[in-house]
Amino acid sequence: MSELPQPIPLRSQEWFGKRGKDGFIYRAWMKNQGIPAHQFNNKPVIGICNTWSELTPCNAHFRELAQSVREGIIEAGGFPLEFPVMSLGESMMKPTAMLYRNLASMDTEESIRANPLDGVVILAGCDKTTPSTVMGACSVDIPTIVVSGGPMLTGMQRGQPISISDVWRLSERVKTGEVSTDEMEEAEACTCRSRGHCAVMGTASTMACMVEALGLTLPGNAAIPAADSRRKVLAHYSGMRIVGMVRENLLLSDLLTRQAFENAIRINTAIGGSTNFVIHLLAIAGRIGVDLRLDEFDDLARDIPLIVNLQPSGQYYMEDFFYAGGLPVVINQLLPRLHGGCRTANGLTIAENYGEVAKHPTDVITPVDNPVKAEGGLAVLTGNLCANGAVIKPSAASPHLLTHRGQAVVFETIEDYKVRINDPDLAVTETSVLVLKNVGPVGYPGMPEVGNMGLPEKLLRAGVTDMVRISDGRMSGTAFGTVVLHVSPEAAVGGTLALVETGDWIELDVPGRTLTLLVDEAELDHRRQQWQPLPLHMNRGYWHLYQTHVQQAHLGADLDFLRGHSGSIITRESH
Incomplete structure (x- = not known):
């Protein structure tokens, strides 16, 4: 006759199963919430x-x-x-x-x-x-x-579905005058219902x-x-x-x-x-x-x-x-x-x-052999502009921009971008590549969702709806566009992104999975010698801890001392 399996020892009994002073304290304090004694019994x-x-x-x-x-x-x-x-x-x-x-x-x-x-x-x-x-x-x-x-x-506005993704479209249509501020406010009330x-x-x-x-x-x-x-x-x-x-x-x-x-x-x-x-x-x-x-x-x-x-x-x-x-x-x-x-x-x-899930007759989920798009939701790029990698979401990008060559329009910080992006004199065309630096894990800090930079107002008014955009930051999962993100190493730690200058030619080849800065290595070496990092944003508290220990995006932007699990054992008693 086989023996019955032994019950798993409960970790909580190291507290509640103790006899003497320690167990008394653990149980007594919990009992002030009206918990009866049998709740502590294994x-x-x-x-x-x-x-x-x-x-x-x-x-x-x-x-x-x-x-x-x-x-x-x-x-x-x-x-x-x-x-x-x-x-x-x-x-x-x-x-x-x-x-x-x-x-x-x-x-x-x-x-x-x-x-x-x-x-x-x-x-x-x-x-x-x-x-x-x-x-x-x-x-x-x-x-x-x-x-x-x-x-x-799903939100509804005037009989049409609306979601937080629409904020990107609406904000650009406000700039072009297609949507009024009143309509924008109405949408705001309808979106999160x-x-x-x-x-x-x-x-x-x-x-x-x-x-x-x-x-x-x-x-x-x-x-x-x-x-x-x-x-x-x-x-x-x-x-x-x-x-x-x-x-x-x-x-x-x-x-x-x-x-x-x-x-x-x-x-x-x-x-x-x-x-x-x-x-x-x-x-x-x-x-x-x-x-x-x-x-x-x-x-x-x-x-x-x-x-x-x-x-x-x-x-x-x-x-x-x-x-x-x-x-x-x-x-x-x-x-x-x-x-x-x-x-x-x-x-x-x-x-x-x-294995036995019923398939619903709908075009929300399509068969694998007749997909929404043959290209899936993610591509990882490599090249001299992203030595440790970068990512793009082809399914949310414009097909004609997935292979593109254009000249960089560089913004050194998000503040620089906000000041200059709608300047009528900004030297930018629809073939330009918008480059935003210093929004990575260390540079911002925290790697914000600003990678899907809004397009220049003058191009929006001309009917441009998408451009290639590159940054060491992230973008909201609700956003869309031909946006290269998570460039690693980031600009703030001296990655090649830090060396890009306005006018440089950049080549994006998503089918070939490459992102290349078309500047010769001798010139990049010269720029690298001249480069100086921006000062850290904070010299105290969690911000400082984060900026001095955060890993790069290709490693998950965790803190270096947190990788690996240390288990559930506590080596010191509380009393």
Whole structure:
């Protein structure tokens, strides 16, 4: 007769299971919340990591979502304890929420490690809350499941759908006089009409798809609208499931294998995900200890077409994506090109979860053999202008500009750009290449979403709708255009981008995956000797720590001392 498996020792019992003075203190203080003694009796303690904040509008409904998670944990026999971590509101934070992604990850990591938690449910929605919390959880590596906040419902203006992606078009049409300021204000009131994050395949939606593709959520997590009651149901089931993950000792490192990262890259290509996916996935890989290189994104994505017809690369919205079956339909279509044996948070494999998904008759998600666009959502460029790489989103670019040669119009800083871009005397034509320096991880600091520079007003009035733009910064996942981003090394650390001068010829060849500054090496050496870095923006606090330790974009812009996970063990007692 075989022996029954032994239960997994609970980490929380190092606190609540102690006898004597230490155990007395841990339990007594918790009991002031009205918690009965039996809750401490070898029950899995589940942390609900909540990024709720009224300053993060995408996440403002998370109190309700946390309650659904809590009910699921209790139903499964767990002991739920909710805790806050730093919330990152993409639409509010200056100079950029990306500056604080690594700080929020440290908050998450230390909050999990320092407390009596056996498993964690992460509630995340706005762009940086998902990668930051996942990065922090990876560094501790205990059972973890993610619940995304969900996209908002599609906005409507005068009977037409509208989303945050339209702000780029509208702002340019205001400049040309096609749209009045009154119409712009009306659009402002129509765009964000419900709880949830951006209604398009921007960064927040991309991050929700990323964590499902990695296997960190229950199937179907990515696309359920925030206002749909099924979002709460998924949260409830996630609360139940984390208790099972603790009992099975199913760790993040069991799920986040090399093959899982490869799956996520292929799936992101098929959905036309944000370029920000690259920098966040690289950082997560660095935390969990998977060796992932920027050039591999291109290698893995080469044969994957765009099959999701969502803005900004296509026509529809996340609400439509959900009605069409959401990410499960995409994964089902891609299964022959994925590692189907990768385990996921519910204990099943990708193939088991998505192998029998019904295909909906819709043009929101197309068949792989009849895609929206043959070119997928991402290309990685190399060349003397980006020795360590740069990225572009071909699906959101103008086809005629994917191979282009033009003269640079250089802006040394974002302030320089704002002062000069609409100057009628600016020497710029539609064939020019706009180059923005010093908006990378160190230079800004924090690598803001300013890479999709607005076009000069005089060219907009002449009917120009797109130009090649190059920077060491990022762009919003809701944006579009022929925009080269994440140039590495950045200008602030002396990369070749720092040496570009107005009038230099630049050649972009997306099919050939190259970005070349057509200046001979002797001249570049001369410029390099003359180059002087700009002073750091701050000599104290987190800004200083960030600027002196942040890695370059091709490594995920994490802090150098945070790569690799240090585990859940605490070596010192509190009493």
